[in-house]
Amino acid sequence: MNENSWPYPLEYDKEETISCEVLVLGGGIAGCMAAIAAARDGKEVVLVEKGATKMSGAGGSGCDHWESAATNPCSKVTPEELTQSMMDDNDGYNNGISHYIECREGWDCMLDIEKMGGKIRDTGDEFKGAEFRDDDSKLMFAYDYENRFTLRIWGSTFKPAMYKELKRLGVKIYDRIMVTSLLTAKNGDEIQCIGATGMHTRTGKFFVFKSKSSIMCMSRPARIWLFSAELPGLAEFRPTQCIGDGHAMGWRAGAEFTMMEKSVGAEFSAAGRSYPPYGAGNNHNTWYAASMIDATGKEIPYADRDGNILKTVSERFKPAKGQKYFMKGGNIDDANYEIDGPETLSLDKFEHGTYKIPLYADLSTLPEAERKVIWGMMIGEEGKTKVPIYQNYTRAGFDPEKHVLQCYGTGWRSGQFLPQERQLFGLPGGFMNDWQLQSNIKGLFVAGDALYASNCYGHAAATGYYAGRHAAKYAADAEMKEPSISQIENEKKRIFAPLKNNPAKSIGWKELNMGIAKTMQNYCGDVKHDELLDIGLTVLKEYEEDILSQTFAYNPHELTRLLEVFDILTNAQIILLASKARKNNSKSLCFTKAGSADEKTSEKKLIILKNEEGEIKQRELPVDFFGDLQENYEKHNTDYLKTNSHVE
Amino acid sequence: MSNKLRALKAEMPAANPIIIDDEKCIACNKCVEICQVDLFVPGAEKGESPLVLYPGECWYCGNCVVVCPVEGAITLRHPLMNQARWVAKSDLLKKNK
Known part of the structure; x- marks a missing residue:
């Protein structure tokens, strides 16, 4: 299809500026709950989504069970016990803060979503008398029927219900816009997030979003090692458009990341060796x-x-x-x-x-x-x-x-993979956070899969709502700042550059993604070698400096796909750098380095990396840096504890 | 490009994930608007079925089928290599005898 027959108006040269108090980046489960929380706090909220919010995100089309709802009325475990188990199960390499929020507030979120119109109970009595059902509350449980903290849910009803609630609360939703960068301002040594830029995925129109606080709610990196040019949509477990844009723009803006060296042997790639998830014989x-x-x-x-x-x-x-x-x-x-x-x-x-x-x-x-x-x-x-x-x-x-x-x-x-085929799955790395779920960039809060060691629906919903509350509170005392013109102009130059190239000579998004995936398979496989990681970094640097300027996209849709692969390139580089930074083998991080010893308990540290204007800065923290979970949670959430529910 | 050359350029995709029945489709474009990958474009003329422009990008979530108001107007089909096998248990037991 050429430019003349593209069905939408081409508006690469148009620009719109939108201001709000709280800006939500990504409208999946975490993003919707974040926007709902901030809007209920009376803030003017804008939500930006690459797809269509009604059913977008990794859980947009459904979800069948909700884990770790420790405070549901039938649960026999406490949030403290459950979070401790999650920490222990990963030798400490887990996000204690975010999973404690999941355990402590997951059930509140579920009740909230039920009020919005989501189905969490067997109201039709279809399973009356079943061992997994509590006949009083009509709640249904999975796995451990005695302790009852994982619930079976009708998740396909959730996203449309959240969408209705967003509308009811007056959240301004901007669908079909890819967020391309974070707008930042410097305040002494501090970086502040003051908004974001975006591009309409159908028209190419450029957007500037200005805000007092922002919440990063995008998915985790994907298609780093796994790619299929024929069936890119099946290359990974999560949706095609969820490839970790947030990680890449966060890195470029100077956000801190941890556990990015963790990847697991591939489990899901229906473009390659496995079958559609849950569509072949298994018992998990x-x-x-x-x-x-x-x-x-x-x-x-x-x-x-x-x-x-x-x-x-x-x-x-x-x-x-x-x-x-x-x-x-x-x-x-x-x-x-x-x-x-x-x-x-x-x-x-x-x-x-x-x-x-x-x-x-x-x-x-x-x-x-x-x-x-x-x-x-x-x-x-x-x-x-x-x-x-x-x-x-x-x-x-x-x-x-x-x-x-x-x-x-x-x-x-449901398939056997090669050792160099890897994936970010099972609590992978991501944004570093504090007790407000704020990143090191002031005014930038993080929820769901963007957080380090994240997983699952309940985690996304609970951290989304939590980040929404705290971002709203931050916005109440923050001032709106004017973004720098050069930042905006540089971003426009970056994202629209590929349009000027000659398609007959250029490189498309699929070729670039394939190149990155093969580089990562070659130089960052199951066993890491420092020498190979260095070569990988050199190759990807060459891509960045020489290849990106040779890319081309026919229309805004293809440009979106191409910009995603630019982000994949950034994410692959973070993974290589993080793999270099970790010296010893770690079973919990699924990390092996040639010639290295297994880490000792005393060596268990989170390695935290950031990019400070091109210079890589590293620091370390003990895995349990967050202190006593209950005490700190209660200290940081006094307002919420007073009402102890989502809906007044 | 002439029609002749266009035909020369045509290539069957690795999969045809979304099959639209033009007879049943009412061209409401609900599938176009819900698709998270945005792989459809609306038909060129009013009343024309949407076009599956980027079939390879399909994630096979089935949202397009869920929102389609006409039963059977859209069929979602996994590529051959992803069609899993099942057998009657009685056949396994028979073989065992």
């Missing part, structure tokens, strides 16, 4: 605790953490003898003994020839309620299972009472 997450059978129909037994074989399905949802609670069934993340849940015997424990491959997930022998809650409710409400899995498989004749679904890898991985 949404599919917990499906029975697993071998090619002759023989069941693989479940065992508790001590290896005791579990005889009934019911036992798969109970803690082991002497165990207070378990976090998730299955040891997918190599859970510590303390919180390790039931799991089928692993393949390496199989006596030779006892079981025949392939394995299958079998719902047919589960109690009816368990079968129906997996196939129907959870497969249906999870992110992208309603249409491509539940509806399409059903239409093609899949009957969970008769059919068994084939496995292609072990557990939920």
Whole structure:
């Protein structure tokens, strides 16, 4: 399609300036909750979203369970216990502040979303009497049925409900705008965030947003190692447009990042080796605790953490003898003994020839309620299972009472990857935060997947609401500042430069992304070598200096994709720098460096990096730098504790 | 570019994720407006079905099908390589005998 037939007006030369008190960058779960909180505080709020807020973000199309709602009325664990377990499970490499907020306020968020119109209870009594249901409250639980802190939810109803609430509160929503940079001002040694720039993804129009405070609510980096030029949308677990723009613009503006050296062996890439999430045989997450059978129909037994074989399905949802609670069934993340849940015997424990491959997930022998809650409710409400899995498989004749679904890898991985194929998953790195969820850039608050060691829906919602409150409070005392003209002009030059090139000679976004992915596979694989990391940095620097000026985009849509890959290039560089900065091996960070020793307990430190006008600055903090969780939380949230709820 | 040359440039994509039934589509463009990746563009003329301009970028979330007001006007289809296999359990047990 050439310029003449592009269906939207081309407005690269137009500009609009918008002012507000609180600016929300990214309208996913965290962004919506942040905007709602700030608007309820009486602030004038603008929300900017690259897609369409009604169903945008990693959880926009749904979510089937909400973890760590420790304060729900049926829970038998405390937020303190649960956060401590999350910290211990990762040898301290976890975000104590943000996960404590998740545990402490997740249930408040859920009640709030219910008031907005989201469905969190089995109001139709479809599962009345089921073991996982509390018949008084009609709440339904997953994993540990005795301790009841993870809830099964109808997440496809959530985002549209939040959208309605945003409208009701008068939040100004700007959809189809890619945020391209943070606007900053210097105040002595301090950097302040005073707004952001953006580009309309259909018209190319340039936007300047001015604000007193801003909240970064974008997703985590993706497509660093994994890319497919044919099927880029399937290259990663999260949506195509969620590639970590926020990390890149934060880095360029001088924000601090930590744990960026952490990456895991790839688990999800349906453009390559794995199958659509939850669409092949497995027994984790949404599919917990499906029975697993071998090619002759023989069941693989479940065992508790001590290896005791579990005889009934019911036992798969109970803690082991002497165990207070378990976090998730299955040891997918190599859970510590303390919180390790039931799991089928692993393949390496199989006596030779006892079981025949392939394995299958079998719902047919589960109690009816368990079968129906997996196939129907959870497969249906999870992110992208309603249409491509539940509806399409059903239409093609899949009957969970008769059919068994084939496995292609072990557990939920549904595919076998190469060691150099990596992903940011399972509590990856991100923005460093304090107890206000503020970054080192004053007035820039952070929520959801942009935070370091983030994951899951409940975490996004709770940290979003929390950051929204604190950003609103900050805005109340802050002054609006005029952004510098040179900052704006430089940004325009950067983002529109590719339009001037000759397509016949230029490099497109896919070629650039492929180049970055291969560089990262070559020089930043499963085992890090300092010499290779250096070469990787040299190659990416060359891309930055020589290649970016040779890129081209046909229209605003392609330019958006290209600017995303510019951000991917920045994110890949942060990962290389962070990998260089860490000297020793760390199991919890899935980090191995050639010729290095395993870190000692005394060496467990967060390495924090920032880019200060081109110079890399590094500092370290103990992993538990945030102090006593309950005490500090209460100190920083006296107002919230007075009302102790979201809605007046 | 002449039509002849245009045909020469045509290439089947690696996947056809979104199949629009022109007979059923009412050209309301709800799919265009909900798509987070923005891979559709509206039809060139009023009343024309949207065009799937960037099929490779599809994330397969199914939002376009969810918001479509006409049952069956949009079908979401995973590429062949991602169509998982299932079998009747009774067949496995039969083989075992």
